[in-house]
Amino acid sequence: MKPAFNERIAGALEYRRQHDLARESKILTSLDEACIEFEGSRYVNFSSNDYLGLGRDKQLLEAWQHGLSLYGCGSGASPLVTGYSSAHADLESALCDWLGFERAILFSSGFSANQALIFGLLEKGDLLVQDKLNHASLMEAGLLSAADMKRFRHNDVQHLSSFLGKASNTLVMTEGVFSMDGDTAPLVDIQSACLDRAWLAVDDAHGIGVLGSDGRGSCDEAGIRPEILVVTFGKAFGLSGAAILCSQECGDYLTQFAKHHVYSTTIPPSQAYVLTHAIGMIQTQNWRREKLAELQGVYQSKLSQVNGFVDTTTPIKPFILGDSERALTFSNYLKASGLWVAAIRPPTVATNSARLRVTLTANHTKEQVVNLSDAILENINKGY
Numbered sequence: 001m002k003p004a005f006n007e008r009i010a011g012a013l014e015y016r017r018q019h020d021l022a023r024e025s026k027i028l029t030s031l032d033e034a035c036i037e038f039e040g041s042r043y044v045n046f047s048s049n050d051y052l053g054l055g056r057d058k059q060l061l062e063a064w065q066h067g068l069s070l071y072g073c074g075s076g077a078s079p080l081v082t083g084y085s086s087a088h089a090d091l092e093s094a095l096c097d098w099l100g101f102e103r104a105i106l107f108s109s110g111f112s113a114n115q116a117l118i119f120g121l122l123e124k125g126d127l128l129v130q131d132k133l134n135h136a137s138l139m140e141a142g143l144l145s146a147a148d149m150k151r152f153r154h155n156d157v158q159h160l161s162s163f164l165g166k167a168s169n170t171l172v173m174t175e176g177v178f179s180m181d182g183d184t185a186p187l188v189d190i191q192s193a194c195l196d197r198a199w200l201a202v203d204d205a206h207g208i209g210v211l212g213s214d215g216r217g218s219c220d221e222a223g224i225r226p227e228i229l230v231v232t233f234g235k236a237f238g239l240s241g242a243a244i245l246c247s248q249e250c251g252d253y254l255t256q257f258a259k260h261h262v263y264s265t266t267i268p269p270s271q272a273y274v275l276t277h278a279i280g281m282i283q284t285q286n287w288r289r290e291k292l293a294e295l296q297g298v299y300q301s302k303l304s305q306v307n308g309f310v311d312t313t314t315p316i317k318p319f320i321l322g323d324s325e326r327a328l329t330f331s332n333y334l335k336a337s338g339l340w341v342a343a344i345r346p347p348t349v350a351t352n353s354a355r356l357r358v359t360l361t362a363n364h365t366k367e368q369v370v371n372l373s374d375a376i377l378e379n380i381n382k383g384y
């Protein structure tokens, strides 16, 4: 029989186009700390996850260059072969010291860390209980895992509790800060619900560096310590990669059984070197978090009364517009004013909750945030 892949591909693409859900990668050039260029025009970028503004920091660029001169380009192999160096060991120790865990295991992305955790830890008969709004990497791993998966209503600890005590090995998984909503998980209550009945794993991709004392993240801010913490380096670190933090024994286990770690080329040693440098900057440069807090205050004071505004305590500021076409149109109007704010549409968010996902960074100026708020307000007042 002739394969029907072409029909499947054409049908799926047509559906996305017809429903304003098609996406594309645009070629963007980073101009300076806060601005990007697209097709010859300059935009202030309000869609970056580089919350602390480290991505183009000169000190960090120099550290990476120095790391390259010390270690060369690639790691050359997976970690259990010959890909693991003193730069990787130093990064793991720095993460453990900073975040208070015995072990840190490195991955080339948060997506692979989440998959490795779920596939590595859970077996048939185990139970994975996840917040409904968890990231696609967690949802997909849960669906493909041999374990059963239940999803609890967003941040609803009572609903979560109703799934506990039903399997001998249960893992509860939540994000610390939710990526598309910018709200935080009720970690104290979730940890109390887990007590003796489940291990708690927190994916703090969007909280690490931004929340907690010296940027230790959502768990530090809430005063809890989960069994497992996932941190990613593609957001507040301004780089890429990820780590799972855990006990000594769990780390030994993941070193043997986390396939995305064992069978994947280790991140370049120069990258591990610069990541260690970034940890130092995140810990000591409190001014970046203070600047973010100031910008958040400006945004809130301008828009808090406007329909669509969502109050959050993080740099992620969703502005809910409803249907996808409206979100796209709104995003295009902002582009016409030199403001780049991505429209986030289903399936990334629920149907009829398409939104602008505004993200603030320590590199924005107060004036840029005022301009964005004024432009949003103006478009709302015009009825867009």
Ligand SMILES: Cc1ncc(COP(=O)(O)O)c(C=O)c1O
Pocket: 108, 109, 110, 111, 112, 114, 135, 137, 175, 179, 203, 205, 206, 232, 233, 234, 240, 241, 242
């Ligand atoms: C909550 C969360 N976890 C994991 C990831 C994946 O991380 P990475 O981009 O490093 O693959 C993301 C990425 O957006 C995320 O938002």
